[in-house]
Amino acid sequence: MTTMTERTTTPADRPALGLRERKKIKTREAIRTATYGLIGEQGYDATTIEQIAERAEVSPSTVFRYFPTKEDIVLTDEYDPLIMEELRSRPADEPWPDSLRYVMHRATQLGADEDPEVSRLRTRLMVEVPAVRSRMMQSMSSTGRMLCQAIAERTGRDPEGLEVRVYAMSLIGGLMETSLYWAENGHREDFQALLDRTLDVLQHGLGTEKN
């Protein structure tokens, strides 16, 4: 227990990570960068783990140690915890739809902060490579669990109850489709705008607007 904050001989606010940790992070990024590069050059299927290992200057074994599957190399997904935290820090009396909208906006801002190229490549792969989409959907399940938890906290319901679970998954399904839509249309439209339209549909169903 008690991660860090213990024996930080370096008084600076720097990470204070050991050489080992730093190397691990570097290896992780080397693998990801190599993967993005190779996929960009030759496509997803044509890119083998061996090639990735070679370009990242590690052994194939190491690649598997860092990422359980090839799809996981491109699907980072480190946002969920951030989103959860953001959600929890919203005022308790704020209407739920408002909280949701606010947090989703924040999340897309975070997404835009990182290299937009990467974020687009990722969504493009979601559309084009079935395996990646599958993996993505799978990760949706765990995201759904967290959402259930958050909703349960806010509404005092059972996080394992059917209603909460159904609601969470329908939400995620809708949001997922928004990403696909965005990617399928060549990332032309403004994602935030799409998001707003999506949330409208999820709140009010298919209303009477034109299209």
Place this chain on the structure above:
Amino acid sequence: MTTMTERTTTPADRPALGLRERKKIKTREAIRTATYGLIGEQGYDATTIEQIAERAEVSPSTVFRYFPTKEDIVLTDEYDPLIMEELRSRPADEPWPDSLRYVMHRATQLGADEDPEVSRLRTRLMVEVPAVRSRMMQSMSSTGRMLCQAIAERTGRDPEGLEVRVYAMSLIGGLMETSLYWAENGHREDFQALLDRTLDVLQHGLGTEKN
């Protein structure tokens, strides 16, 4: 062109399929039966294509000719077209939520008609085997497309529009979660009842009911 209704020397209304077609159907079922049996005995992962081929008395090559992936052997999914047809045949002036509810009820009846053992094995595998769940979710996408089409026909919207697509996928996500919920709880509760609760949530959101 012109399938059958040509030279049906057998005046009976029987299928009038050639020996070849009949054999194909038999092979298909042999493979599925073998798969269900083996998985029931030893589990999904422990069951290899070779074993399936052996029990079905065909070659491994043939298994792959009939089913592109191992997961596809257990995921039949021949209901989509039926559901679509049922949906189309509803009176045009029926409110959309009512149509949806009616059709979903019909679908579960169809599902119960076939061997309930098989249907339960399938949902159980969805919960337990990630690969199967992934494949299932993937098939959801195509189901979603059909739903979009149906919704578009009913409401005069663009089937490719964001709103319709989001609505369809959120629906499918919710329904999917219902199946998972049902399987996770040992198929104890009445599926139709769960379905009704699900549709309530999808229509009205998380209302004010207790739980």
Place this chain on the structure above:
DNA sequence: CCATGAAATGAGAGTAGCTGTCAAAAGAGG
């Protein structure tokens, strides 16, 4: 009934993702 053409099958080799083991190398701590 047989010959011809087409379709289905089987056998085999090959690819790649992924798992496991084990010994060597590199960092951490005394």
Place this chain on the structure above:
DNA sequence: CCTCTTTTGACAGCTACTCTCATTTCATGG
């Protein structure tokens, strides 16, 4: 500098899946 632990690399192995090609099986027309 020595020891312990973690990380890595090399290797073997399994299995899903693909591709090719020869063989068998059904359909058809004479």
